Amino acid sequence: MAWRNVVITKHSKLSYSSNMMVVQSFNGIYQIPISDINIVLVDTTQAVITSALISRLNEQQVKIIFTDDKKMPICETVNNMPNNRSVELLRQQFNWDENRKVFLWTQIVMAKIKNQINVIKGLAGDYNLLEYELNKVEVNDVTNREAVVARKYFPMLFDQIQFSRHNPNEHFNDALNYGYSILLSMVNKKIVSDGYITYIGIHHHSDNNAFNLGSDLMEPFRPIIDAWVSFQNFEYLTPKLKYGLVSLLNLEINFNGKRTLLMNAINSYVHDCLMFLTDGKKNVKIEVDFINEVSDYAINGNV
Amino acid sequence: MRLMVMFDLPIQTSEERRNYRKFRKELINEGFLMIQYSVYARVCLNRNTAKLLEGRIRTFAPERGVIQTFMLTEKQYNDMHFLIGEPKDDIRNTDKGMIIL
Numbered sequence: 185m186a187w188r189n190v191v192i193t194k195h196s197k198l199s200y201s202s203n204m205m206v207v208q209s210f211n212g213i214y215q216i217p218i219s220d221i222n223i224v225l226v227d228t229t230q231a232v233i234t235s236a237l238i239s240r241l242n243e244q245q246v247k248i249i250f251t252d253d254k255k256m257p258i259c260e261t262v263n264n265m266p267n268n269r270s271v272e273l274l275r276q277q278f279n280w281d282e283n284r285k286v287f288l289w290t291q292i293v294m295a296k297i298k299n300q301i302n303v304i305k306g307l308a309g310d311y312n313l314l315e316y317e318l319n320k321v322e323v324n325d326v327t328n329r330e331a332v333v334a335r336k337y338f339p340m341l342f343d344q345i346q347f348s349r350h351n352p353n354e355h356f357n358d359a360l361n362y363g364y365s366i367l368l369s370m371v372n373k374k375i376v377s378d379g380y381i382t383y384i385g386i387h388h389h390s391d392n393n394a395f396n397l398g399s400d401l402m403e404p405f406r407p408i409i410d411a412w413v414s415f416q417n418f419e420y421l422t423p424k425l426k427y428g429l430v431s432l433l434n435l436e437i438n439f440n441g442k443r444t445l446l447m448n449a450i451n452s453y454v455h456d457c458l459m460f461l462t463d464g465k466k467n468v469k470i471e472v473d474f475i476n477e478v479s480d481y482a483i484n485g486n487v
Numbered sequence: 488m489r490l491m492v493m494f495d496l497p498i499q500t501s502e503e504r505r506n507y508r509k510f511r512k513e514l515i516n517e518g519f520l521m522i523q524y525s526v527y528a529r530v531c532l533n534r535n536t537a538k539l540l541e542g543r544i545r546t547f548a549p550e551r552g553v554i555q556t557f558m559l560t561e562k563q564y565n566d567m568h569f570l571i572g573e574p575k576d577d578i579r580n581t582d583k584g585m586i587i588l
Contacts, residue, residue, distance in 0.1 A: 187532055191587045203516045207588050214578050214588055217518030220530070427587055434584040 186222040186246065187447075189430050193423065195230040200237040222447060223247045223369065225430055227255055227423075245377040247369050255426070256358075257365040262376060262394070269379040273462075277380050280461045285386040286324040288457060288468060292387075292403050293325045294318065295470035299407035300337045302474065306411060309340050330403075341414050356413060358421040363409035363429040364402070370433060370447060371405075372398040374454040386461070401454055404470050408432065408446065411474065438473035488531045489564040490540055495525065496552035506549040513547045520579040530582050534558060 192198065196209035205221065207214040218240055226233065226248065233248075241248055242263045252258040297318045304311040314333055321329045339347045342356055349357060372382050372395055385396030393399060412432055418425055432446060439449035453470060460468045492514060496507040517540065519527040531537040537558045548554050561582055567574075578586060 187584055189585050191585070193587060196588065202512075203518065209588065211588075216578050216586065217529075219518065427585065431585040 188220045189223045191225045191227050192231050193227050198233040198237055200240050218244050221246050225249045227251050229253050247373045260369045266377050266379050273379045276462050284461055289387045290323055293330050295404040297333050299472050303407045303411040355420050359413045367402050368398050370450050371402045374451050378458050440469045440471050488537050489559045490529050490531055490537045492527045492556050494554040510549055
C-alpha cells in the first residue's frame, strides 16, 4: 500500500506522532502518514531522527536510507523482526534447491540481457552483437555472458569506446551507482518484508556483501536506471538527478504485459522469485517493456 | 482516489463529547486531513484501499450521530470549486509519489 518516497534535503528534525512522520524544518511542519511511505531517503547529514520514528518506520517495513557528507547513499536500515519470519522459512532458504537456483539465475541473466537490448534498441543502436551473446547464454550462465554483454553494452550506451564501470572519474558511474543503490534497497525491502534474509544469494556469494540475494534479484531492473541516466545531460551528479533517480521508482512500465509502476513490479517480481525458490510452485516471468523515457509522476494516473 | 468523511455527532453529555473526541482522533491517526470542521479526506491508492479504510472507520465509529463517507477519484476531488477560501496546502492533500523536503 505504500507509494510515497520521501527525500529529506534540509536541516530538519524527523519525529513520530499519531501514526505520522513529522518533519520540522525552517519552512514549516509537514506530516506524512507512515502507511503511505515506501522509502525515506535522508539526503543530508543535518537531519535529526528520533528512535521512536525509526522503530515505527521499521514496523511498517519502510526503508530508511542515509547518505554520507558527499550525499551518496551510505547505509540502509534492515528490519530484524518482520512479522512473518520463522525458523522454518530460514531453514528453507538455507536449503533452496540447487536446480531451482540455477534455473532462476539463468532466467534473471536472460531477462537482464533482454532489457539491455531493449535499451540499446531505444537508442537506435546496433544491438545485433548483444543478441548474438544472448543466444549463447547457457544454463547458470557458466560462460559468463552477463559480463561479456556488459562490456559491450556500456560503451554503446554512453557512446564511448573507453567507458568503464570501474572508472571513478566518470560522472555516469556516480549516477548509476546512486540509482542502483536505491533499486537494491527496494529489492532488499521486499525480501525482508517477505520474511527472508538478504545474505544468502543464489549467485552472488561474497562474504562482505550483506545483500547477496538483493544483488541477484535486482539484475533485470538495472537497465531501467541505465536508460534513464543515458538520457540525461550532465557533468556531475546534481541533486536534481538524484531526485530523478529516486522518482524512477514511480516510473510506469509494462511488466509481464501489465501496466504498472516500477516499485510495484519489483514487489511482485521479488515475491514470485522467493515463492519459486521455496516451493517451486510459482512460475517466474520477467518481461519488462518501457512505455516511454519520461519519468513523470506516473502515479497520478493510478491514485 | 479520495475517501471523504463528514460527520455530525451529538455533544450534549460528557460521554458523547468523549466519543466525539475519540472518533476525531482516530480519523487523524488513520491519516485523514481536516479540510473543514467535520469534513475529513484522505488519499488512497485505489478503490480497494478506500473500501478497506471505510471498513476501519466503521469499527471505531460511535453509536449515535450521522457519519457519511464517499469516494472520489483524484480528478473529481481536484475539480472541487472554492467559492470562498483556498485549498489546504498540506502533503496529505496531494497525491505526489515523490516528496522532497
